[in-house]
Amino acid sequence: QDKPYVALISKGFQHQFWQAVKAGADKAGADLGVNVTFEGPDTEAQVDRQIDMLSAAIAKKPAAIGFAALDSQAAIPLLEQAKTAGIPIVAFDSGVDSDIPVATAATDSVAAAALAADKMAELIGSEGKIAVVAHDQTSRTGIDRRDGFVNRIKEAYPKIEIVSVQYGGGDQLQSTEITKSILQGNPDLKGVFGTNEGSAIGVVNGVKELGSKVTIIGFDSGALQKQAIKDGLMAGAITQNPVGIGYKTVEAAVKASKGETVDKKIDTGFYWYDKTNIDKPEIAAVLYD
Amino acid sequence: MSDNFLAGLIGKSQGAGGARYKLLAFGSLILLFVVFSLASPNFLQTSNILAILQATSVNGVLAIAATVVIITGGIDLSVGTLMTFCAVIAGVVLTFLGLPLPLGIAGAILAGAGAGFVTGNIVARLRIPPFIATLGMMLILKGLSLVISGTRPIYFNGTPGFTSISQGSIVGTVIPAVPVPNGVLVLFAVAIVISLVLTRTALGRYTFALGSNEEAVRLSGVNTRGWKVAVYTLAGAICGIAGLLIASRLNSAQPALGQGYELDAIAAVVIGGTSLAGGSGTILGTLIGALIISVLANGLRIMSVPQEWQTVITGTIIILAVYIDMLRNRNAS
Amino acid sequence: MSDNFLAGLIGKSQGAGGARYKLLAFGSLILLFVVFSLASPNFLQTSNILAILQATSVNGVLAIAATVVIITGGIDLSVGTLMTFCAVIAGVVLTFLGLPLPLGIAGAILAGAGAGFVTGNIVARLRIPPFIATLGMMLILKGLSLVISGTRPIYFNGTPGFTSISQGSIVGTVIPAVPVPNGVLVLFAVAIVISLVLTRTALGRYTFALGSNEEAVRLSGVNTRGWKVAVYTLAGAICGIAGLLIASRLNSAQPALGQGYELDAIAAVVIGGTSLAGGSGTILGTLIGALIISVLANGLRIMSVPQEWQTVITGTIIILAVYIDMLRNRNAS
Amino acid sequence: MTDLVTMRGIDKAFPGVRALKGAEFDLRPGEVHALMGENGAGKSTLMKILAGIYRQDAGEVLVGGQPVDLGSPRAAIAAGIGIIHQELILMPHLTAAQNILIGREPRKAGGLLLDEVALNAYAADVFKSMQLSLDPRTLVGSLTIARQQMVEIAKALSFRSRILIMDEPTAALNDKEVNELFAIINRLKADGVGIVYISHKMDEIKRIADRVTVMRDGAYVGTVDARETPISKIISMMVGREIDNEAPAAPDLSAAPVALEVRGLTRATQVRDVSFAVKAGEILGFAGLMGAGRTEVARLIFGADKADSGEILLGGKRIDVVAPQDAVRCGIGYLSEDRKALGLATGLDVRNNIALASIPRFSKLFGILDEQAMHAAANEYIEKLAIKTPSDRQPARLLSGGNQQKIVIAKWLLRDCKVLIFDEPTRGIDIGAKSEIYKLLNALAAEGKAIIVISSELPEVLRLSHRIAVMCEGRLTGFLPAGAPQEDIMRLATMRGAAA
Numbered sequence A: 001q002d003k004p005y006v007a008l009i010s011k012g013f014q015h016q017f018w019q020a021v022k023a024g025a026d027k028a029g030a031d032l033g034v035n036v037t038f039e040g041p042d043t044e045a046q047v048d049r050q051i052d053m054l055s056a057a058i059a060k061k062p063a064a065i066g067f068a069a070l071d072s073q074a075a076i077p078l079l080e081q082a083k084t085a086g087i088p089i090v091a092f093d094s095g096v097d098s099d100i101p102v103a104t105a106a107t108d109s110v111a112a113a114a115l116a117a118d119k120m121a122e123l124i125g126s127e128g129k130i131a132v133v134a135h136d137q138t139s140r141t142g143i144d145r146r147d148g149f150v151n152r153i154k155e156a157y158p159k160i161e162i163v164s165v166q167y168g169g170g171d172q173l174q175s176t177e178i179t180k181s182i183l184q185g186n187p188d189l190k191g192v193f194g195t196n197e198g199s200a201i202g203v204v205n206g207v208k209e210l211g212s213k214v215t216i217i218g219f220d221s222g223a224l225q226k227q228a229i230k231d232g233l234m235a236g237a238i239t240q241n242p243v244g245i246g247y248k249t250v251e252a253a254v255k256a257s258k259g260e261t262v263d264k265k266i267d268t269g270f271y272w273y274d275k276t277n278i279d280k281p282e283i284a285a286v287l288y289d
Numbered sequence B, C: 001m002s003d004n005f006l007a008g009l010i011g012k013s014q015g016a017g018g019a020r021y022k023l024l025a026f027g028s029l030i031l032l033f034v035v036f037s038l039a040s041p042n043f044l045q046t047s048n049i050l051a052i053l054q055a056t057s058v059n060g061v062l063a064i065a066a067t068v069v070i071i072t073g074g075i076d077l078s079v080g081t082l083m084t085f086c087a088v089i090a091g092v093v094l095t096f097l098g099l100p101l102p103l104g105i106a107g108a109i110l111a112g113a114g115a116g117f118v119t120g121n122i123v124a125r126l127r128i129p130p131f132i133a134t135l136g137m138m139l140i141l142k143g144l145s146l147v148i149s150g151t152r153p154i155y156f157n158g159t160p161g162f163t164s165i166s167q168g169s170i171v172g173t174v175i176p177a178v179p180v181p182n183g184v185l186v187l188f189a190v191a192i193v194i195s196l197v198l199t200r201t202a203l204g205r206y207t208f209a210l211g212s213n214e215e216a217v218r219l220s221g222v223n224t225r226g227w228k229v230a231v232y233t234l235a236g237a238i239c240g241i242a243g244l245l246i247a248s249r250l251n252s253a254q255p256a257l258g259q260g261y262e263l264d265a266i267a268a269v270v271i272g273g274t275s276l277a278g279g280s281g282t283i284l285g286t287l288i289g290a291l292i293i294s295v296l297a298n299g300l301r302i303m304s305v306p307q308e309w310q311t312v313i314t315g316t317i318i319i320l321a322v323y324i325d326m327l328r329n330r331n332a333s
Numbered sequence D: 001m002t003d004l005v006t007m008r009g010i011d012k013a014f015p016g017v018r019a020l021k022g023a024e025f026d027l028r029p030g031e032v033h034a035l036m037g038e039n040g041a042g043k044s045t046l047m048k049i050l051a052g053i054y055r056q057d058a059g060e061v062l063v064g065g066q067p068v069d070l071g072s073p074r075a076a077i078a079a080g081i082g083i084i085h086q087e088l089i090l091m092p093h094l095t096a097a098q099n100i101l102i103g104r105e106p107r108k109a110g111g112l113l114l115d116e117v118a119l120n121a122y123a124a125d126v127f128k129s130m131q132l133s134l135d136p137r138t139l140v141g142s143l144t145i146a147r148q149q150m151v152e153i154a155k156a157l158s159f160r161s162r163i164l165i166m167d168e169p170t171a172a173l174n175d176k177e178v179n180e181l182f183a184i185i186n187r188l189k190a191d192g193v194g195i196v197y198i199s200h201k202m203d204e205i206k207r208i209a210d211r212v213t214v215m216r217d218g219a220y221v222g223t224v225d226a227r228e229t230p231i232s233k234i235i236s237m238m239v240g241r242e243i244d245n246e247a248p249a250a251p252d253l254s255a256a257p258v259a260l261e262v263r264g265l266t267r268a269t270q271v272r273d274v275s276f277a278v279k280a281g282e283i284l285g286f287a288g289l290m291g292a293g294r295t296e297v298a299r300l301i302f303g304a305d306k307a308d309s310g311e312i313l314l315g316g317k318r319i320d321v322v323a324p325q326d327a328v329r330c331g332i333g334y335l336s337e338d339r340k341a342l343g344l345a346t347g348l349d350v351r352n353n354i355a356l357a358s359i360p361r362f363s364k365l366f367g368i369l370d371e372q373a374m375h376a377a378a379n380e381y382i383e384k385l386a387i388k389t390p391s392d393r394q395p396a397r398l399l400s401g402g403n404q405q406k407i408v409i410a411k412w413l414l415r416d417c418k419v420l421i422f423d424e425p426t427r428g429i430d431i432g433a434k435s436e437i438y439k440l441l442n443a444l445a446a447e448g449k450a451i452i453v454i455s456s457e458l459p460e461v462l463r464l465s466h467r468i469a470v471m472c473e474g475r476l477t478g479f480l481p482a483g484a485p486q487e488d489i490m491r492l493a494t495m496r497g498a499a500a
Ligand SMILES: Nc1ncnc2c1ncn2[C@@H]1O[C@H](COP(=O)(O)OP(=O)(O)OP(=O)(O)O)[C@@H](O)[C@H]1O
Pocket: D014, D015, D017, D018, D019, D037, D038, D039, D040, D041, D042, D043, D044, D045, D046, D086, D388, D389, D398, D399, D400, D401, D402, D403, D428, D430
């Protein structure tokens, strides 16, 4: 009952990525002897729902709060309120435009997506048409992964043409239909990048149903994606370290609540994985089902 | 008699007098086909037409479930999450318990019927307005799907035949040129069966009667509560079929999916000419409504229209589609 | 009459008559307060109560807009994305064009009224069913918000007073102990004004009359189309206010937000005792409905219930809340 | 003096129906001009054209000698034409006063706000002038159909039109209210208002009308002087034949078994301790003033409402009726007095409305319906009751009022009940069909069915009943034999606060 307690407000909770973050956070909670709660809105568009969650979290007077901001500015008044109440904030997944958070544990999404672009270019021979099935048009990760990928292609690979960027909301079925339509409209397509787990699975599904041969690059992890890579349907994917994000967020939060100093920036890293390295222990450790 | 069935399938079934078959939005569907065919050479290809049909299968089946409820004058917001719930139950039966495929199929459909039975009782016996009852069920089923699955997808890798429920093609083995996916066959089978139920059986008759004037039906000595429960149970069972289709298509039960699907389903119903006030409606209309939604999405994507404009255009065309066909019908009569 | 029979059952109050105020779900709201207060000491604190009210402000205003339309027997699915559209217009006026605050406020409300005017004409003149008309508008406005904003949030950092529309506290400057946010005052102001409009003005009278029996109104020589357009225009203007509230709260216009909010708004209306069949309803009921939704969300969060269970419990309580108050009303009469 | 209204060569077709074929009509100031014809003859359609609700396909309408285009209800109102609709068209969620003044609400605060006080005062005035005691603030949806009819009349009067159309205004009214309405009509006449009066009640025509125009099958038959023309002549103009309306002699029921017995039936103040018995083969008439509680007794027997106390015995055995389905299963049928709200499923076609209470009979394996048999059954009654419809697939809502009433009667005739309760069965039904229905009821009684007829038309109660029960304020105040004088009935019907 009297265990200190850390509230994590994430960007979502139903998706595998966030469940992996939660798993890491829970593990840290168990290791460090704190209770952890984890909450997030249904979609990454619901900025105000997240604000309401943050507000309820502050009312509970936790030892510290971990916060993955859907918008870099919208929550600032509440963060100030938390600061006044003496609740330290640790930002995770993406930062906020404020120096209130004592630390930020995040992946560099732009760099991660640029790596996906390089891999794509390598696999299709640096020329031809490709498409992007993104998960979101307006969320931070959606924008960063799309732009990281698209800009890298534009800068470094002039012979590659991105014919279509469409958004499936991370919904597997919708992403499937989008992929099929793009393939129908562009029979000579050479590659598709799916920007998160749901999108990537949708791309794999759509390609499989149409029986096309295109190079697929995914993002994040999950059982179907791992299977698709093993089966050779997907060339490879970028994974972050969600378990690490969750763990390090809670770790930093606990430290901050005790008044200890923490690193301002915690880079949790990202990795390329494909058939060749998927079973290596250092990769297997950052993958999740 | 077959005349009556046809009326049910195509016309504003009850009371249209068999003479005038007013098909809301059918003309618009044709128009969309023509426009997209001209706009992109890739649109009118067998593989794309099959893709459109495949894309219609899940929403089409959900829309059929919604149609039945809407004809009684109700509304069903829970079709999307009930679909997911049924997919999860199939996952529990097949993957967690490792039971054979037919039991998984039965499990999903029974789970749907069971949930529909609960909803029906909330509506008919507790007399909660259908909007609230199904909103509540929507949330309950959404939560339960996450709880039961442990907030993670359940995969069907251990059940080899499972993906062919939707993705296989019985037709393709006979006529290789037209590999119509099984999911599409399921959609048509459900459409025909439910059309027959609506036009030829006592359940169907009471469905329309309840939507027309429930009190008059009650005062005719009909057990209106019982029949209403039956209608919701039927709708639930149909959602179970949708759950199997989507799970088979994704080879997994995705517990987070489903919310939001009810809007597409109800939209298909209303575009198809069924009135939300109840008492009228056809399954064929609903199919056409569902097709319009898929054709629009597919065509705009094929043309690589930027997505924000896709949304604007879709909204406009939905309104226009209904308007054009209202004009057509008005002139015809 | 069966209509009226039903009315008796679900305790439809009659705004225009003002005779019996059977308030659906009021008892349940009290009950929820008691339960959560006992469950967590953090619940019944001034700051948390203010947070609940603040959380209600946007949905409450949207629900008021939805109420007006629903009383006419229509439905408005576009309230959520119209809110966003208005927020974006405020962003265009204040941030892109750099005009002063009052113009931004006027711009948002006018944009809302304009969109409502368009919807009203689609419904009343083209005679498209409200469900389709507002579904179409929902998509159109969603797309336009993204197009106009360039799919990026618009921040209001250049307009210093903007955040205080919702976040500031005029009350707090007078009574520092109870810093009721201005957004809550706006909600109450809108509620009072619209309540008066509904009960005291011709527009209100026709709103109820249209929902009760549109044909009767038309046969009495009333310009039903014109009044219907007026109702939708009013609802649109109210959405404009909601747009200002949410933009001020987030200090930004978030163009992707909005879809899905219509369901919460309509749910608040129906929980508040307004019938989707039209002809009856009260703003007070809608406020209570919106509060029930916020209190539930807040209370369950405060109790740290796992999120998937929150969903299940919310669904159950929504059904129970309506049921309990139906029982209460039945016993009372 | 120019005619107020002249209608010439009016044609109007609906899909599948030619409702009017060269119909003619004219109306003079200060007269009551009755429009007569069988159910479906086109009376309401012709008047809806005059009220701007429909537009004629051919023909012209002159108001005050000038050709006019009555393209909308608004235009008709502006031309001084008011109408009392046959099917009540009111807003149930609004109060009586709000209904009456819809579109013409008194305002205050410079037109910004509604003046509810003035509104209610105005309506109260109208009610007072009609001798009607009704709180203007009552919700219309909570009123009985008779009172709703009075509101509809009040609304039409409040327009102070020069031309007033009354489409079966007395169908739901009792004698007292009819008298009050006639007093109003006489006052309006004196003011020079022209009144079109549609009714199937012959005695009313004699009492109030100056001229009579008869229509048949949408066509004009002729116009005659109301006072000088014998009723039989008018009837034969309407139906093209003579009607025999002789009541058969009451049968001897001394040996017949009791079919239905009711003991101590009570519900709040509406029904107080009502006990009676009906024998097999008997027609028991129920008389009483408006609100006497007859409908409520029927609803309690049928399980449509819940009784506070009392028991119901069928064939000597106590039955437990909690819902209409229980009553129907036991063989009790109830024809409700409000066909639009409680009788007809307006969205369904004629066939399904007639079959609505008998669906199980037509269900075969898996609940599949035998449409052929339903079609045959529907057609049998379409013929027997002369229901005017293009086919049994016509949506019920498109039929004329009287024909809709015949459909709900057919529904219960088809159901083959042991006990039939008919509440205002001939409301809106033409004289020819009425006598057919009387014959049918007599035949059913002769087959051994027990029949209860509730009617506000005394002649009907007297013509049909073997025995008459009278109610007042929820109590049964007495029984009278067939052929009892009207005065006796009225005495029992006004016996306040007394037990039987
Ligand atoms: N909207 C409509 N659509 C189709 N047919 C109609 C419509 N309105 C009326 N009819 C038909 O027109 C004919 C005339 O109907 P009308 O209502 O004028 O009869 P009526 O003389 O008033 O009969 P009643 O005495 O039963 O009221 C009937 O056969 C009726 O079925």
